Amino acid sequence: MSNKAETRKFGFETRMVHAGHIPDAVTGARAVPIYQTTSFVFDDADQAAQLFELKQFGNIYSRISNPTTAVFEERVASLEGAAGAVATASGMAAQLVAFLTLLEPGDEVVASSQLYGGSITQLVHTLRKFNLQVRFVDPSSIAEWEAAITPKTRALYGETIGNPRGAILDIGRIAALGASHGIPLIVDNTMATPALCRPIEHGATLIVHSATKFMGGHGTALGGVLLDSGKFDFSRYPSIAAPSAAYHDLRFYDTFGHYGFLMKARAETIRDTGACLSPFNAFLLIQGLETLSLRMERQTASALKVAQFLEGHGEVAWVAYAGLPSHPDHALARKYLPGGPGAVFSFGLRAKKGEGARARGRVFIEALQLFSHLANIGDVRSLVIHPASTTHQQLSDEELAKGGVAPELIRLSIGLENVEDLLWDLDQALLAR
Amino acid sequence: MTLNSALSAEHQRLYQDPHVIQRLLREARTIAVVGLSTDPQRASWFVANYLKKLGYRIIPVNPKADTIMEEKCYPSLAAIPEPVDIVDVFRPAADATAIARDAVAIGAKALWLQLKLVNLEAAEIASRAGLAVVMDRCVKIEHGRYQGRLHWGGMNTEIITARKARLA
CATH class of the missing domain: 3.90.1150.10 (Aspartate Aminotransferase, domain 1)
Known part of the structure; x- marks a missing residue:
């Protein structure tokens, strides 16, 4: 038990410079150290086996988790008010990891037509290769959102501040529409950042960011991040709740509760796609978050x-x-x-x-x-x-x-x-x- | 430490107190796990296995098994022949009232209901008898939060401090 927990709820700026990093017990290094390593030595054979079965917390390989990247992840999670985060190689990777974790072949997404051009090509062309269909709607029309929802719809998607005309997503109403159908709203919050808008406070479930933009802020590093509010009931989502063939029939939602989606995203989607963030880029992005x-x-x-x-x-x-x-x-x-x-x-x-x-x-x-x-x-x-x-x-x-x-x-x-x-x-x- | 709880702010203050949680994790040695599954992929097994690896003594309570995790299994709390520090509950919330009475009867020091388990009657029975009560929280997550390793998974521990960590 290292630090006595504070009960005070600290402000945004305080969390911007402190969340996710406790100076380490040995060196006391104040800035976040860069753990530039691919892999981590196991305590013993038993601990190694337990780590691979997700039965202990710990680092195995930097494609799955890394201590520098973890500081970036927890810091953004704190700023967004999320249960946790998974960092990705870019914003496009964050979006893809969100979809690949959540969806099964044949599922549908309803998305705002006011999106970054790269997002539209990913949604239309790349997702089609996974047999996922996307219906685009005018984001300002709740009627269009509702009309596009079918029994196969598994996610709603939009940008807080849409490309390129600056359309503002009515997050509260669209999240409520999704909730009434048992469908999570995914919000790309890149343009606003949690400094200007925190979509989870308005009912969004998943948040994606291109951290390359304002979070990093200095045009030095590509990166992305996927966050989960931890509040959505995924028990009817077979992708999260059903037994996983990759982990001896582990049921992520049942076993990890409000961390189920993020554990699945990390242990399966990031592991299998390799869309991880480099620890050096995580370090650069952390410098950006601090201001x-x-x-x-x-x-x-x-x-x-x-x-x-x-x-x-x-x-x-x-x-x-x-x-x-x-x-x-x-x-x-x-x-x-x-x-x-x-x-x-x-x-x-x-x-x-x-x-x-x-x-x-x-x-x-x-x-x-x-x-x-x-x-x-x-x-x-x-x-x-x-x-x-x-x-x-x-x-x-x-x-x-x-x-x-x-x-x-x-x-x-x-x-x-x-x-x-x-x-x-x-x-x-x-x-x- | 306010995220992801079904409890009101007032009940969070009573039943999710970070100081109580840290004291229990620090002082407890023996944890009776009520509803521990024989299936190694269930949440109860993950939690008990984690705690056992850390050196806590785990006592399974499950009327349908003889041994779990190589530990003798008891059909009820009353059948346990040694002192228990924490009674950790993985049963439906409605069962927690009876479990709370049993926990009081065997002189346990704390009643802990796992994630999503809320039973205010059980909490009152236990706390009136002087037991510490934690509700809608996971022992493993809380241990990982304060020991530092939950953070490695990118989770929001809500711990904000500029003080140097101490060696575990």
Whole structure:
């Protein structure tokens, strides 16, 4: 028994720098050590056998668990208010691990049509190879969600702040709809991070993140994380509750209770797909988590200023930021994201006579001096991209239109630069010819 | 330590007190496991096996078995011929009332109902007789929480401290 438990419920910022890490008994190292090792020596043959049968807590091999990665996992779980977490190689891996753990061949998913382009391709094309079908719905229409649910539906899926038009998911209503059908809601909370929204508090069951974005925050490391509220009754989910052939008929939900889903995700899905997070990346992501709320606060405040500036600019046709009263989901943003709807949003360049939207986008992007033109979001540096020619280019015209991506759409991710400098840069690029 | 409990905040304070839990885990030597299964893949077996490996004396209570985990099995708490520190319950919540009376009768020091088991009548019977009571919590999870290894599985232990860990 190492530390006497405190009964105080510590605040978000305190947990941001402390959760999941107790300075170790021997060295007392204050920063989180990097356990850069593939494998762990067993105490004896009996303990080894018990570890492989999941009968003791312990590390075997870093594909399954690692002490540095565990700090990252517990820290995010604490910030999201989750029972626990499983770290993954990327956000795409977190999403795939969630589906492969939860679903059986023939199952269906109902998903928001307002998703990151990469998520849509995974849902449509990769999940189809596992005989999993996805139905896309307008996330703002509860009627569409409900109509798409069939007896085979096993998960609802959406993003807190949707790509690319900043649609805000009505988490409480969709989670309640799922609960009335015994179906868990999975929320991709990448764009909000737990600093701005904690979907479990609104009824979501599973959370996935691309930690590559704001959590890491510095554009240095890929990573993802899958979390479980521990509150969902998985007893009717054969994937979690039925005897597992891989573990001598172990019933994960029965034996591990509210940890059943996560134990299954780690001991089977991560073990078998190899979609694990590297301990060094976990270390880098932990450094990011320690300043998460500070960065989200400043970057969100700057994003609002930039969005207001663009909305009043003559070269801009429209701005889609839910922090603006002009956005259709402004009220939902105020409800679910009282600290502001993040630092990523899109706007449309005003069309000129005799000039195509794509060509105009190219001139604008190439004229920018401070915004980095690349395919990422959530860096401390401001970023810009033209989705129609990059992140969403694999999508058909129909999928593009359904996802709300117009050819004139420019996506910005606002960083920590002086906001007046950002306004200057956008202004000069908007006026460039 | 408030996650994943069916209890109200008031009952959590009474029956999931971290200080009581840590004292029990530290001081107890003998744990009678009521409803211990003969199936090594059941939760009760996982928990008892874990505790036995740590050096706790495990006494199985199950009228349908003679020995479990190479330990003599007793049909009831009353049949156990030695002192018991913790009575750990893996039976349906409704059975806990009678088990609480038996725990009081044999002079056990604590009544512990496992995850999802809530029986306030049983808790009152035991605590009125001076037994410590824990409810809707798992002995193995709680041990792993404070000993540090639950954390290795990425679970949210809810322990926040800047103090150096002590060697187990």
